[in-house]
Amino acid sequence: MKIDRLVLSEMDKQYRTNLVNSLPGIRGANLIGTINSITQQTNVAIFNSVTHIGANPPLMGFIMRPVSVQRDTYIHIKQNESFTINQVHENIYHQAHQTSARYSVSEFEATGLTPEFTDKIKAPYVKESKIKMGLRFVEELHIKSNETILIIGEIEEIILEDKLLSESGIIQLEDAKAIGVSGLESYYRLLKLEELPYAKP
Amino acid sequence: MKIDRLVLSEMDKQYRTNLVNSLPGIRGANLIGTINSITQQTNVAIFNSVTHIGANPPLMGFIMRPVSVQRDTYIHIKQNESFTINQVHENIYHQAHQTSARYSVSEFEATGLTPEFTDKIKAPYVKESKIKMGLRFVEELHIKSNETILIIGEIEEIILEDKLLSESGIIQLEDAKAIGVSGLESYYRLLKLEELPYAKP
Numbered sequence: 503m504k505i506d507r508l509v510l511s512e513m514d515k516q517y518r519t520n521l522v523n524s525l526p527g528i529r530g531a532n533l534i535g536t537i538n539s540i541t542q543q544t545n546v547a548i549f550n551s552v553t554h555i556g557a558n559p560p561l562m563g564f565i566m567r568p569v570s571v572q573r574d575t576y577i578h579i580k581q582n583e584s585f586t587i588n589q590v591h592e593n594i595y596h597q598a599h600q601t602s603a604r605y606s607v608s609e610f611e612a613t614g615l616t617p618e619f620t621d622k623i624k625a626p627y628v629k630e631s632k633i634k635m636g637l638r639f640v641e642e643l644h645i646k647s648n649e650t651i652l653i654i655g656e657i658e659e660i661i662l663e664d665k666l667l668s669e670s671g672i673i674q675l676e677d678a679k680a681i682g683v684s685g686l687e688s689y690y691r692l693l694k695l696e697e698l699p700y701a702k703p
Numbered sequence: 704m705k706i707d708r709l710v711l712s713e714m715d716k717q718y719r720t721n722l723v724n725s726l727p728g729i730r731g732a733n734l735i736g737t738i739n740s741i742t743q744q745t746n747v748a749i750f751n752s753v754t755h756i757g758a759n760p761p762l763m764g765f766i767m768r769p770v771s772v773q774r775d776t777y778i779h780i781k782q783n784e785s786f787t788i789n790q791v792h793e794n795i796y797h798q799a800h801q802t803s804a805r806y807s808v809s810e811f812e813a814t815g816l817t818p819e820f821t822d823k824i825k826a827p828y829v830k831e832s833k834i835k836m837g838l839r840f841v842e843e844l845h846i847k848s849n850e851t852i853l854i855i856g857e858i859e860e861i862i863l864e865d866k867l868l869s870e871s872g873i874i875q876l877e878d879a880k881a882i883g884v885s886g887l888e889s890y891y892r893l894l895k896l897e898e899l900p901y902a903k904p
Contacts, residue, residue, distance in 0.1 A: 528730070532728065603902040603903050620705075633728070645756060654848055670717065670718060671719065684876050692729055696890055
């Protein structure tokens, strides 16, 4: 099946959203935790766009939708330059998904996830997550084509279970019961195929 | 285990690269196809950073490392504003991985993947892939923190097998034998858990 630009633009909106969201394949599901500096209200929301930007300095990025509607995550990050990224696993993906609903209270309270703090980072971690990063906001890039924003943070702290790390520093995602998400709704379990060596001609 | 900024900065380089690369969890594996306008040499390379930027207009992005060393993909995209994104599946991930080696000939030739052309897009598709997009380059954003570049393209054409689409437009990744990659080397098979409904309070 070939779908060109015209067919795509005339597609039912929900159908197009589903299709385009699932085109890039599987993505990590991560909970981003923030805190309001003034009210101290915590916030946690699921994102499927967390991407590795670089290892040294250690940088992660994620895409925010336009801030024309209120975006607590964005506001909090700008307030105190702090956020956490917490990987979702099989035992919490229902709660993680539920953070995308619009609540008037903290999504921690609404979904039963537990905020957890360290002395390095103002923003709350998700206690139930097994692979967590605390980050300091360093940069935002405004994408002109659709007014989304790439937020970039530098890792200040990593918290993870020792047994999930291989001898060479590779996190074992199947052992962590990590899941993947396609689009905004399809959740997948991961089964390790293999680690391939650095490619040479 | 807690790893702070100082420990991370003093870590063995390869260990840190492995750790930081695998922190965001699973990612899609995609082959990006380009062509040199002058020599007509084709190029195909694996990327794990392809991210959905928006559905309307339909936009995809990916991260390029610094262009200080020669980056054919970047040069070709700037030459003719055209590239393709081709999802990797279980039957081609060894070949896909091998595209990351440095060849003097086209990676198509070197790895046995087959270039395929349509009249909509100059850049070559990967014939063996089941889920493909042809894109027109629209924007590049320079990330100051580490000189990487976010390349954004608008989808001009989608090519995929009909049977992979659900009634609501969601691509069935397990049926496509789509795989995921963690870091630069760990490949995973996907098993569908479920599709969750739009979250409401």
